[in-house]
Amino acid sequence: MGWNVSRWKAFPDSLDDRVQQLVVQLRRLKDRSGLSLSSMASKTGYSRSSWERYLNGKALAPREAVEALARVCGVGTARLLVLHELAEEAWRMEDAATAAADIPTRGGARRAVLIGVLTTVLLGALVVGLLVAAPWSDHGNSGKGTAATAHGVFAYQPGKTYPCAVRRKNGQLYAGYSTTRTAVLSRPGWDVVEAQCLLDHLGFDPGGVDGVDGEMTTRAVKRLQEKAGLATDGLVGPQTWKVLRG
Structure with missing residues (x-):
């Protein structure tokens, strides 16, 4: 369905x-x-x-x-x-921000102390968020000048699919949406579009190139991993990217 x-x-x-x-x-x-x-x-x-x-x-x-x-x-x-x-971390930070806005303050000294405490809490939450996000970032391939930047910020649009024009450059395959070779796919985005294009190019139907790592894409990844002798977990990470890039 x-x-x-x-x-x-x-x-x-x-x-x-x-x-x-x-x-x-x-x-x-x-x-x-x-x-x-x-x-x-x-x-x-x-x-x-x-x-x-x-x-x-x-x-x-x-x-x-x-x-x-x-x-x-x-x-x-x-x-x-x-x-x-990732969602739980975002929800916790939102709760912390809401709690900070609701705390009553009386007097300048009390206000200054509360602001200091809340600032420390929020900064700590931000650091934790960055640490959680770090393993999923692709520092070597996400800066200005990458294909993903050229396409702008990804926004999922139901029913929209993207064309694939896969080319080989410096011995590796690229579809023009992302240059990553290490990102672990965990959310919709241009990295997913890139992976879906490469899967389709290699003969593993991802069920549409829409930027969402859904069930059909997962099955296609597993078939690719099985053929390549990798662990068939359906997760696209550095080893799977190596196979996708050819």
Whole structure:
């Protein structure tokens, strides 16, 4: 069953992109499985109202709920849990910012102390966020002048696909959307478009070049990995990029 975008409510404007990316994947699982909210509740142990909040961005689904839905839908949990980790960090930082705005202050001295404490907390959260994000960045290939920069900031558009013109340069294959050779794919973006183009070029159908690392793309990656003698985890990282680049 396809992903029926029109039946879903739009996300709140304030919802962080990392949370949106997780919710998009949860919505895709629900749509493709054909499960109703009531069925999801009975099969996962989380109430119908809870799933309604999770799938509309009103609350962050617990890790256990994400794992339960993946099991019910018969899909692997690795990629979903990466997305959940990123979404959870974004949610924590939003909660910290909201708490900071709600704390009452009385008197200049009290205000100065509270501001200092909150600044320390928020800076600490930012450092933690950077440390969590670091393993997924591609420092050698994400600066100005890369193909991804030339295409601008990636924004997923339902139904939109991208053309692929794969060429060999300096002995390696490139589709013109990203020059990465190390990025671990965990969210929609130009790196995913690049990987999907290369998969299709090598004869492994990713199910459309849309920039979203969905189930068909995962299956295509696994087939590539199996043929190349790699661990068939469906995750695109440095070793898989090496095969994709040829």
